[in-house]
Amino acid sequence: MGHIQTENLCREFVNHRKKKDEDGKFLPDEKVSVLEDINIEVEDGEMVCLLGPSGCGKSTLLRIIAGFDKQTSGSILIDGKEITGPSSDNIFVFQHSGLLPWMTVWQNVELGLRNMEEVEEKRVEIQEYIEMVELDGFEDHYPHQLSGGMQRRAELARALAVNPDILIMDEPFSGLDFLTHMKMREEVVNMHQFLGKTILIVTHDIDDALIMGDRVVVFSKRPSQVKMNRKLDFPHPRIVFNKQTELSQLRDELFLMLGVSYAV
The missing domain is CATH 3.40.50.300 (P-loop containing nucleotide triphosphate hydrolases)
Structure with missing residues (x-):
C-alpha cells in the first residue's frame, strides 16, 4: 500500500x-x-x-x-x-547523509531490521539489501571510509530494510x-x-x-x-x-x- x-x-x-511602520510601531x-x-x-x-x-x-x-x-x-x-x-x-531519505558515523555499513542497515528477532533471517536480509545496492565487500566500513555515492547507497539500503510502503x-x-x-x-x-x-x-x-x-x-x-x-x-x-x-x-x-x- x-x-x-x-x-x-x-x-x-x-x-x-x-x-x-512609519511611526516606529511594530x-x-x-x-x-x-x-x-x-x-x-x-x-x-x-x-x-x-x-x-x-x-x-x-x-x-x-x-x-x-x-x-x-x-x-x-x-x-x-x-x-x-x-x-x-x-x-513512510521512510525519508534526506539530502545529506543520515548514516550514523560510529556504525559500519552492516550496522547502519541492521537498524532497519532492529525489530526482527530471528538472528539468521536478519543476517540474510541485511546481506541481501547490501548486495542490492552493490556494497558487498564494504560491510565493515564506516561512513567516512566510503565515497559520497557509496554513502547514498548505504542509506538507501537502510531505508529499504525497513520495507516501507x-x-x-x-x-x-x-x-x-x-x-x-x-x-x-x-x-x-x-x-x-x-x-x-x-x-x-x-x-x-x-x-x-x-x-x-x-x-x-x-x-x-x-x-x-x-x-x-x-x-x-x-x-x-x-x-x-x-x-x-x-x-x-x-x-x-x-x-x-x-x-x-x-x-x-
Whole structure:
C-alpha cells in the first residue's frame, strides 16, 4: 500500500522578523504562503518526481507527507488515513547523509531490521539489501571510509530494510559527481521496477525526472501551485536527447516552464 492524496493542501509560515511602520510601531507578524491549494494523487507503486524553482516548497511538501511537518489547511491522506506523524511505513531519505558515523555499513542497515528477532533471517536480509545496492565487500566500513555515492547507497539500503510502503527522497543525488549521479539514478530505477514501492523524489534535474519518473509534477514559484501533473508513459531505458521524440519535446517544454529558454 502506498496511495497518497493531497486535497487543497496549504502551508503558511510566520515571519517573526519584526517590521515597523512609519511611526516606529511594530507591525503584526507577516504570514508567508509557501504551498497553496495543492491537489496531487499518487497511485500505489508510482515513482513521482517533483520539480520547481528553489524555495517553492517541494521539500516542505515531502516533510508534510512524511509526518515531520503539518499543513496549515487542507488534508493529506495515505491509504485513506490522515497523517498524524512520522511512520515506519513512510521512510525519508534526506539530502545529506543520515548514516550514523560510529556504525559500519552492516550496522547502519541492521537498524532497519532492529525489530526482527530471528538472528539468521536478519543476517540474510541485511546481506541481501547490501548486495542490492552493490556494497558487498564494504560491510565493515564506516561512513567516512566510503565515497559520497557509496554513502547514498548505504542509506538507501537502510531505508529499504525497513520495507516501507513509501520511500521519500529529497534531492538524493545532490553533491555526487556526474558518473556516480548517473549510476545512482539507474539503480533507483532498477530498484523501483524490482520492488514496486511508491517513491516521491524532489529534484532540480529535469533529466532525472524524465528518465526515472512514472509521473512528473511541476510547481510554480512561491506561493506554489501545481503547473503540470503529467503521466510519463515511456518505456525504460529512456533517452531524452533525441530531438525527434516526444520525451525530448517535453524536456524542452519543462525547461521553458522553469525559466530556461535554451536547454543543451
